Amino acid sequence: MPSTTAHKLAKGQKEISVSEFFEKNRQILGFDSPVKSLIMGVKEAVDNALDACEEAQMLPEIVVRIDKIDQKEYRVSVEDNGPGIVSTSMPNVFGRLLYGSRFHAVRQSRGQQGIGISATIMYGQITTGKAATARSKVEGAEAAKEIDIIIDTKKNAPVLLREDFIPWNEKEHGTRVAFYMNGRYVTGKQSVLEYLRQTAIVNPHASITFIDPDGRRYNFERATEQMPPLSKEIKPHPDGIELGTLMNMIKATKEKTLVKFLQNDFNRISERVAKEICAAAALPESTRPSNLTLESSKQLLEGMGKVKIMAPQVDCLSPIGGNLIRKGLKHVLMDIKPEFYAPPISREPKVHTGNPFLIEVGIVYGGDMPSDQPVQILRFANRVPLLYQQGACVITKAIESTDWRRYGLEQRGGSGIPFGPAIILVHVASTKIPFTSEAKEAIASVPAIQEEIALALKACGRSLKTHLNKKERKTRTRSKFEIVQIIIPLMAEKTAKIVGKPVPDLRGTLTKIMNVVWIDDSVIYEKKRHRVKVQVYNYTPKQQRFKVHTVLPKGGLDLASCSLRPSEIKDDEKITWELPKIASTALYEISFELKGLDQDAFSETELYVSGINPVDVMGADPLPGDWDLEGVNFTETEAPAAEKAEDEEDEPDYDESGEELNDE
Amino acid sequence: MTNNERNTEAIKRLYSISESIYEQLDKGQIPKMVLPLRTKANIKFDARTNVWKYGSLRGARSAKKVKGAMMLLRTSYMLELIQEMIETNKSSTLREAYYISEGWGKAKFHSQDESNLLTEDLEIVTQCLREDFKLRPEENGASIIGDINIVETDRKGRKKAVNCRDDVGDSGYGIPYNVEKEKIEIKNTSARFVVAVETGGMFDRLVENGFDEDQNAILVHLKGQPARSTRRFIRRLNDELRLPVIVFTDGDPWSFRIYASVAYGAIKTAHLSEYLATPTAEFIGITASDIENYDLPTDKLTDMDTRALNAELKDPRFNTAFWKGEIDLMLKLGRKSEQQALAKYGLNFVTDTYLPDKLNELGLLKK
Ligand SMILES: Nc1ncnc2c1ncn2[C@@H]1O[C@H](COP(=O)(O)OP(=O)(O)OP(=O)(O)O)[C@@H](O)[C@H]1O
Numbered sequence A: 001m002p003s004t005t006a007h008k009l010a011k012g013q014k015e016i017s018v019s020e021f022f023e024k025n026r027q028i029l030g031f032d033s034p035v036k037s038l039i040m041g042v043k044e045a046v047d048n049a050l051d052a053c054e055e056a057q058m059l060p061e062i063v064v065r066i067d068k069i070d071q072k073e074y075r076v077s078v079e080d081n082g083p084g085i086v087s088t089s090m091p092n093v094f095g096r097l098l099y100g101s102r103f104h105a106v107r108q109s110r111g112q113q114g115i116g117i118s119a120t121i122m123y124g125q126i127t128t129g130k131a132a133t134a135r136s137k138v139e140g141a142e143a144a145k146e147i148d149i150i151i152d153t154k155k156n157a158p159v160l161l162r163e164d165f166i167p168w169n170e171k172e173h174g175t176r177v178a179f180y181m182n183g184r185y186v187t188g189k190q191s192v193l194e195y196l197r198q199t200a201i202v203n204p205h206a207s208i209t210f211i212d213p214d215g216r217r218y219n220f221e222r223a224t225e226q227m228p229p230l231s232k233e234i235k236p237h238p239d240g241i242e243l244g245t246l247m248n249m250i251k252a253t254k255e256k257t258l259v260k261f262l263q264n265d266f267n268r269i270s271e272r273v274a275k276e277i278c279a280a281a282a283l284p285e286s287t288r289p290s291n292l293t294l295e296s297s298k299q300l301l302e303g304m305g306k307v308k309i310m311a312p313q314v315d316c317l318s319p320i321g322g323n324l325i326r327k328g329l330k331h332v333l334m335d336i337k338p339e340f341y342a343p344p345i346s347r348e349p350k351v352h353t354g355n356p357f358l359i360e361v362g363i364v365y366g367g368d369m370p371s372d373q374p375v376q377i378l379r380f381a382n383r384v385p386l387l388y389q390q391g392a393c394v395i396t397k398a399i400e401s402t403d404w405r406r407y408g409l410e411q412r413g414g415s416g417i418p419f420g421p422a423i424i425l426v427h428v429a430s431t432k433i434p435f436t437s438e439a440k441e442a443i444a445s446v447p448a449i450q451e452e453i454a455l456a457l458k459a460c461g462r463s464l465k466t467h468l469n470k471k472e473r474k475t476r477t478r479s480k481f482e483i484v485q486i487i488i489p490l491m492a493e494k495t496a497k498i499v500g501k502p503v504p505d506l507r508g509t510l511t512k513i514m515n516v517v518w519i520d521d522s523v524i525y526e527k528k529r530h531r532v533k534v535q536v537y538n539y540t541p542k543q544q545r546f547k548v549h550t551v552l553p554k555g556g557l558d559l560a561s562c563s564l565r566p567s568e569i570k571d572d573e574k575i576t577w578e579l580p581k582i583a584s585t586a587l588y589e590i591s592f593e594l595k596g597l598d599q600d601a602f603s604e605t606e607l608y609v610s611g612i613n614p615v616d617v618m619g620a621d622p623l624p625g626d627w628d629l630e631g632v633n634f635t636e637t638e639a640p641a642a643e644k645a646e647d648e649e650d651e652p653d654y655d656e657s658g659e660e661l662n663d664e
Numbered sequence B: 001m002t003n004n005e006r007n008t009e010a011i012k013r014l015y016s017i018s019e020s021i022y023e024q025l026d027k028g029q030i031p032k033m034v035l036p037l038r039t040k041a042n043i044k045f046d047a048r049t050n051v052w053k054y055g056s057l058r059g060a061r062s063a064k065k066v067k068g069a070m071m072l073l074r075t076s077y078m079l080e081l082i083q084e085m086i087e088t089n090k091s092s093t094l095r096e097a098y099y100i101s102e103g104w105g106k107a108k109f110h111s112q113d114e115s116n117l118l119t120e121d122l123e124i125v126t127q128c129l130r131e132d133f134k135l136r137p138e139e140n141g142a143s144i145i146g147d148i149n150i151v152e153t154d155r156k157g158r159k160k161a162v163n164c165r166d167d168v169g170d171s172g173y174g175i176p177y178n179v180e181k182e183k184i185e186i187k188n189t190s191a192r193f194v195v196a197v198e199t200g201g202m203f204d205r206l207v208e209n210g211f212d213e214d215q216n217a218i219l220v221h222l223k224g225q226p227a228r229s230t231r232r233f234i235r236r237l238n239d240e241l242r243l244p245v246i247v248f249t250d251g252d253p254w255s256f257r258i259y260a261s262v263a264y265g266a267i268k269t270a271h272l273s274e275y276l277a278t279p280t281a282e283f284i285g286i287t288a289s290d291i292e293n294y295d296l297p298t299d300k301l302t303d304m305d306t307r308a309l310n311a312e313l314k315d316p317r318f319n320t321a322f323w324k325g326e327i328d329l330m331l332k333l334g335r336k337s338e339q340q341a342l343a344k345y346g347l348n349f350v351t352d353t354y355l356p357d358k359l360n361e362l363g364l365l366k367k
């Protein structure tokens, strides 16, 4: 008898609708706790609003409102000024799962599954029994359409309870969706407010208003009028594509030959490259795609791996860009007054499983942040904040496996989340973000992505370290400077007066105390210009002559403003000055101006020296090897070693003998 | 030396410090000044005077560091201030000197600790006393009660004879900040010994119980860590009247230090130990053994107390069998006690039992 278990199971197997499935497994969508459900509800609606505005190239104006109905129940309403939804699509957009415009598009957007808003409405309906209300008006329409909607979960189909046309005169176009759901409103690290705050950081072009259940209003104003560029749709890129996807594409193609299929259905495959792939796969160019077997598909995949293919173009991705990341961070983090914003890093696009992606990283340091706590990690996927599942996310893994001790943060054993007064922001932008689940809370550990994040973190970390080094050097040298500039001259004046003799020449004393060339810089922003002053004090016993180098933002230098003409300008940004001879204890000043830059774009001057022994210099680093300047091997000025030994103290420092005399 | 001569000498020595700084600058050197290190490790017992003084370790105050450079700069300002005071026949308190420095611009003191320390430093290098610099402490010395006759020269130059038992109220005779011979002459006494008492409560108890008269004692109230003038006065009583001195304090690490500064010399003023310390002063309690023997009420040692006790174990002044035993015992008990804890056995216990016990041990009990 064939009454096996399989047969028994087969009897019970019947098609279950997607909605029914999600109803039973709501945690997959992220609706697994009252607090989280409320955040998810807001998030799905806000993501859609931002997506729609971006697609229509409109500056988003979003109003989020949460009202408390009773102990458990809340009403959430999200309104945007986007392009609106044509009235015939509204029932499916809000009442059918897996209905969306992005499901099949290879392009960067927040939504990618066609589940978000209908799942939210379904969750609200299950927990409160109430219908959702959606209203939308497209440009030029006379009135908005408004519907009350519930979802038939068995059929995965919308059921309209009411359908109306409403003038909505104050709005030219836009969408408002409102729904009831059970939840819990909180504030803190994982909250609606935090979600919106972080959204504002990475969407500085959006204006977001939030009215909380107590009626408090929070305004995240627009920090820039600059829209993120519209990301273009592209075809799948062959790098790392999976066999299943390839076979699906083979099945779906309209092309009649393999070479045309490769050329037209993929990104970055020219005719030449297509032919190369055919050759590498040992498949005739004229093969009909429909004739490809599993075996020959595998062959084709291998062939694709052998040929070098150009990286996908950038325009399918919409990076935030270094400038706007800094703007967004500054705008929202104003009250913690950070001391340093590392120049954000925006990496070139790379590909994972056929999908282009790129990584952006920003680090904020200091100010009113606690220094004995783990750093704060802000994770973003396609400009959407990720608040949950931090531990499972590739971003966290990349941060944990970076040795932050090198970059000036504390980290026990050189791995794990570092400690210190810092915020690390990581944005992963991709045509398809490989989330660990449908709830879109954490990004899966794809090696190519982790590697790119690590590289960006290191680059940003290096800027942080440079800043910290500079800061430390400043405090160390400031005290010496105080001695030679203020205290010693006063001492000379005073004692001269007491003994009734002329003020002595202090050169010998000053150079003995400092015995370095001391370089200091200051930047003032005034009338849309950065005025930079570099002061070079020769506190060595002999005259000095060397070169000073700096890297300035490309095209920023106003050549006419330079007090000393640069002796060389490379790549429009690497500047070299050959200083004249500077006598012992003399000061030489270079000043110049930068034009056409945002105030934020320049705050400290990176200074390098060559032609002098770097140990004799304070306030500038030796010229790095990758500067590749000709003839900069420094000529060592003979070190005044003998002199140094002579004034070595025999006695310990009296004032640092370190004992509390008043303990009796 | 007369007062005037001492002032002139002080100026001369201070001047030579400024001169040396000038010369170092003129020679292109980094100015510095060498002083004995004022640390626990540099306190050495001087067998000739029986007190603890600074040893041979030297430290340099150099203009290489901001702190040293500032102190060197201030030295010249101090010289000017002192010179001016001498010329106008004024003096100032240490606190006033600190405020006067407000007008020194960059060189001003940031705390009175800084100005006090510099004053002591200058005493050390010039081997003068701060009184020679026309600087005096704002704190007055403590008070004494007992049958002793002194003659004090008051601020108007009049000489006044005072009997410190009969001519004073219950709070006793207030020891002025200057107790040198030109200010106070010690005449005679019927007392047999001096009791230096740490707390006001116990001082008043002994007065109320008539202990000074019963036992022919002079009572000195130390007021916590005793001022220089208090220590100097005790030393003079011991020197000039040959009176034995006993020290009666609370039983905790800080009180042990009070005794050390009376008997051995303080680390801070070791350059003056010869004048200020009374090497034969005896510590009578409260000891850790008293806590056990008299079953006294106690408090738990705090972390600070424990640290202080451990520091004393490394302090050369406490390197005796007696102190090692007492400190170890206190650490072992983990408890400390106050003088007034003796009241557990009644208000007269201290004068009827405790002190007679102790005096008997020392052979000082009145027969
Ligand atoms: N506020 C809006 N304005 C205009 N169009 C919208 C708006 N909200 C939703 N849409 C349209 O409805 C579709 C379905 O939205 P839904 O949130 O369900 O899925 P999605 O955003 O495509 O993907 P995801 O499941 O990842 O959120 C969207 O693709 C978009 O075309």
Ligand SMILES: [Mg+2]
Pocket (backbone or CB within 6 Å): A044, A047, A048, A110, A111, A112, A115, A116, A117
């Ligand atoms: Mg969506």
